[in-house]
Amino acid sequence: xxxxxxxxxxxxxxxxxxxxxxxxxxxxxxxxxxxxxxxxxxxxxxxxxxxxxxxxxxxxxxxxxxxxxxxxxxxxxxxxxxxxxxxxxxxxxxxxxxxxxxxxxxxxxxxxxxxxxxxxxxxxxxxxxxxxxxxxxxxxxxxxxxxxxxxxxxxxxxxxxxxxxxxxxxxxxxxxxxxxxxxxxxxxxxxxxxxxxxxxxxxxxxxxxxxxxxxxxxxxxxxxxxxxxxxxxxxxxxxxxxxxxxxxxxxxxxxxxxxxxxxxxxxxxxxxxxxxxxxxxxxxxxxxxxxxxxxxxxxxxxxxxxxxxxxxxxxxxxxxxxxxxxxxxxxxxxxxxxxxxxxxxxx
Numbered sequence: 375x376x377x378x379x380x381x382x383x384x385x386x387x388x389x390x391x392x393x394x395x396x397x398x399x400x401x402x403x404x405x406x407x408x409x410x411x412x413x414x415x416x417x418x419x420x421x422x423x424x425x426x427x428x429x430x431x432x433x434x435x436x437x438x439x440x441x442x443x444x445x446x447x448x449x450x451x452x453x454x455x456x457x458x459x460x461x462x463x464x465x466x467x468x469x470x471x472x473x474x475x476x477x478x479x480x481x482x483x484x485x486x487x488x489x490x491x492x493x494x495x496x497x498x499x500x501x502x503x504x505x506x507x508x509x510x511x512x513x514x515x516x517x518x519x520x521x522x523x524x525x526x527x528x529x530x531x532x533x534x535x536x537x538x539x540x541x542x543x544x545x546x547x548x549x550x551x552x553x554x555x556x557x558x559x560x561x562x563x564x565x566x567x568x569x570x571x572x573x574x575x576x577x578x579x580x581x582x583x584x585x586x587x588x589x590x591x592x593x594x595x596x597x598x599x600x601x602x603x604x605x606x607x608x609x610x611x612x613x614x615x616x617x618x619x620x621x622x623x624x625x626x627x628x629x630x631x632x633x634x635x636x637x638x639x640x641x642x643x644x645x646x647x648x649x650x651x652x653x654x655x656x657x658x659x660x661x662x663x664x665x666x667x668x669x670x671x672x673x674x675x676x677x678x679x680x681x682x683x684x685x686x687x688x689x690x691x692x693x694x695x696x697x698x699x700x701x702x703x704x705x706x707x708x709x710x711x712x713x714x715x716x717x718x719x720x721x
Contacts, residue, residue: 411699415692422689429681432670439673440486440666443497447660450478450649465654478647480662484637488666492633494567496552499659503547503620511546512618517608518583532598535590542589543608543618549592551617553600555648556630556662560641567631573615582608582615599651627663627672 392398407413451465468474502508513529515522526533529544558565586609588602602611609615616628637643645662653660665672 411695415695415699418688418692418695422685422692425681425685425688429678429683429685432678432681433675434678435668435670436673436675436678438668440484440488441673442482442484442664443661444480444482444645444663445659445661446478446480446647446649447653447658449480450476450647451654462654462657466652469649469652469654476649478649480645480647482643482645482664484639484641484643487639488637488664490634490636491667492635492637493665493667493672494556494558494630494633495627495663495665496554496556496630497625497627497659497661497663498552498653499625499661500656501626501653501658502624503626504622504624508546509620512548513544514581516540517543517581517586520583520586523589532594535593536595539590541591541593542586543591543602543614546598547618547620548614549598551599551602551614552628553648553650554660555650557646558633559644559646560637565633565635565643568634569612569631571612572629572631573612574619577615577619578609578612581618584609633664 396402451468469476511529511532513522513525513527515525516529523540523542526540526544529541529546532541532546532549533544535541556567558567584607587607588604588611591604592598592601600613602614613630621628647662649660651660670677
């Protein structure tokens with residue numbers, strides 16, 4: 375074959391046009407709405423009358439939530455120094471001393487009747503679980519399979535124990551596991567806290583293996599938080615699973631357990647707290663939250679207020695368009711404005 379024939383074939387391939395179709399020729403039907411005043415006003419009114427009832431119902435559901443919030447990190451430690459920095463050092467020394475008794479008793483009053491199930495949360499403020507290096511310090515492969523025990527490269531500085539054995543579960547997130555405990559009683563009778571099924575089912579079945587057991591965990595000199603039972607697989611240690619689902623904001627709540635009995639209004643409950651978790655080094659805050667839920671979840675006024683604000687703005691815009699349209703209508707399609715019989719000087 376000559377070079378001329380090859381060039382002609384290649385040029386014919388390049389010049390070959392695609393087969394005709396409505397897609398290639400951009401002839402598919404399309405929606406091209408014309409924004410008339412009536413359509414714009416109707417849209418704003420529809421959004422307004424839809425959003426405002428949703429916002430009111432959300433606010434009503436949020437108001438129905440009964441919530442007890444108790445900040446205990448300050449009252450559970452006695453710092454008698456006058457200087458703020460000295461008091462800070464006293465608190466840090468107290469929480470880091472393993473010999474001190476960290477039991478703290480709090481008496482709380484139930485403001486309204488709380489119907490079961492009642493959820494118990496711990497709340498941390500100024501704790502940045504969303505820090506990039508903190509979030510990356512984990513090994514999802516290791517958590518799922520015992521064969522991946524050595525895959526700890528992303529877990530530094532909590533990857534290996536002092537004798538160079540892999541830590542399971544490795545990483546800073548697991549190392550800093552929350553370890554305060556709560557025991558609730560009423561009139562001297564203990565109220566059980568159910569800690570089963572507090573983690574996401576997907577975490578138990580897919581992210582953490584049922585045959586992966588803790589090893590060499592919290593054995594180094596510096597202890598970050600709670601210890602784990604080495605005879606229980608990771609998928610069944612639900613406190614760990616709840617903690618490992620990191621929060622996006624520096625103030626967050628995590629589920630501790632559920633109370634499966636009603637609490638009556640004005641009833642006094644006693645909470646015995648083991649105040650172990652060190653938030654004092656970074657001036658964080660710890661709170662115990664006991665709360666009921668509704669169809670919207672826990673107490674959350676923000677969502678309802680946003681719906682009401684957006685709905686109100688839409689109704690105001692609709693009213694503004696109506697007033698402008700009534701008192702100063704815009705002429706549309708008037709043929710007089712297209713007439714060429716007018717004085718040319720007017721153009």
